[in-house]
Amino acid sequence: MIYGIHWDLHSPLAFAISILPILLIGMKVTVEATILGFLVALLLGLVLALLRRVPLRIIAWPTAVVIEFLRDTPLLVQLFFLYYVLPKYGVTLPALFTGVLALGVQYSAYTSEVYRAGLDAIDRGQIEAATALNLSRARLYRTIILPQAIPRIIPALGNYLVSMIKDTPVLSTVTVLEMLNLAQIIGDRTYRYLIPLSIVGALFLLLTVIASTAVNRLDRMLPKEGVPLR
């Protein structure tokens, strides 16, 4: 048993029903990790995107290299790096947070690209008009650039959110008890892998469908020209 829940080995159906609560607890962890990781990715990605736009080559160029490095190296290795190396420098985080950090860092490389594309897509003419009208830089961003950029980047960001859901099982390698990890534990103890793994597969399908639908709904709610300002 795990979490005080016993499994029932009498029949495949009984087995499936008995382990479902266990796997749903794991799903909660999956969702937590995804949400936290995505928040980190959104924030860190914004920082990277802004750094890359700085007119100084000495800042912009290394940032570009870092972004490329993060994009081209596997999440698994980045995760292990953080998990084993950080403690050596005095930073010991709970496993889940290390996982969240790894997800956030890897995906920040993707989100920074999305931000970059979104900002670049804003018509130059609008920026010139705003400058001609002598709008402050802060106001320019707040009322002109961001309201137009945000609806455009929602689909791409949404895709990465769905992607991240599917990457969370990697966290099982550093003892985070998400869905796949629990399925493995059940399998190791009962020698029955087919049902736990299949249920986990189906739960992932469910999560990704829900997430995709939510993103679509959000995308459709916002008009393409930008968030309407009265």
Next chain:
Amino acid sequence: MSPPAEPGTAPDEIIRFEKVTKRFGALTVLDDFDFHVIPGEKVTLIGPSGSGKSTVLRILMTLERFQTGRVELDGISYHESGGKGPFKASPRHLREIRTRVGMVFQSFNLFPHMTVLRNIIEAPVAVLKIPKEEAIERAIGLLDLVGLAEKKDAYPRQLSGGQQQRVAIARALAMRPRVLLFDEPTSALDPQLVGEVQSVIRDLAHEHDLTMLLVTHEMRFAREISDRVCFFDKGRVVEQGTPSDIFGAPSEKRTQEFLRSILD
């Protein structure tokens, strides 16, 4: 121009539309439409946009289907008895019809990844199963005809619009169709390139065996090469006759209005 029909014989129709209705959703483009063409005839279709002229060509080329009525080409009906699918005919039946008709498009539609020569021989080799050497010979002959023999190894993007359209004509001719359809062949060309394409079409109009249907806004050209001009409006033929009849003395009010607006 085609030779006058012998007195006392009724020439077979090579194209026949009988009470044809064509709808795009709620829009009726051809309405109880009747039309026929005799072999070797050169017919020009004129009329305002949306009047159905291009649709007639596209139906003949099996690019569009029709809801009711009967269409025949060279005696073959477009609907197969017991035919299924949106075209009410099997793919094999449609391909049989297509061997007799070819089309030149407004936007040329050359294959961009092939040289001019390859564009022309691809279909004869793949579809008509003509040996490659023979197809190449014929292709070069056709390129001579349209005045582009030296461009045989060029790619479409290296040619001007007028040159591309001439290649497109050669490509269509390579399949030896009995009927050749021209859907606004010069509308997408810069004015100075129109003449070279019209010159090729004019030469073709001297072919007795080739039936030609031309949709165009170039009235002077239509007057030059046509045996018959048909004025279309709202999915029907309003008036038809020889060029001098239609352009010189149109009897219908709508025809007069249209010509006035175009020729001004």
Next chain:
Amino acid sequence: MHWTSYIAPLAQGAWITAEITAYSTVLGAALSFAAGLGRVSRSRAVRVTAAVYIEIFRGTSLLVQMFWLYYALPLLGPSLPPMASGVLALSLNIGAYGAEVVRGAINAVPREQWEASTALNFTRRQALWRIIMPQALAEMMPPFGNLAIQNLKDTSLVSLITISDLSFHADALRNLTLASTPIYTLTLLMYFGMALVLTVLIRMIERWSRRHLAPARGAHA
């Protein structure tokens, strides 16, 4: 131990990673075409099969798919060696994503090209392979390139089903020496290096395909 002594054992694993990437990318590309074309097939059965395959493999986690093939499949019948499970999982995964790329590229070819093919009486198959595909291929290369890089990163997961790739060797070394920092830093740099090489290769293929398959872009009237 000096960090340079880790290079040789890691390089051994890197070689396996490269192999696995090559096999799974090629197999995945083949699956992409099959499924991508299947999505636009005339036959409803083929369309549905392709769509189901794509949805399942795009909607579930790669690691779950890999574990399923490694742990669960043997209980249903065939028992694949770890290498086969790993390569198969990677191929099926990239095949599903690539299928959408293939479908998108085919749809991007202008409708007029299909019409010109019909006017010349090509069969649908002839039109697809001689006229449409070559034009679509150039369109497909950039997104396929991205998928190849993603695949390279994904190969790291095979270390979790006992395949001795780069990540596996890194893990083993760490267990042995506890020198996490140099080992994982080197590992990351090796993956980065392989990714850069792959990127260069992809650029070359893109350029070749643009020159030979679709010297098209830029019509002028």
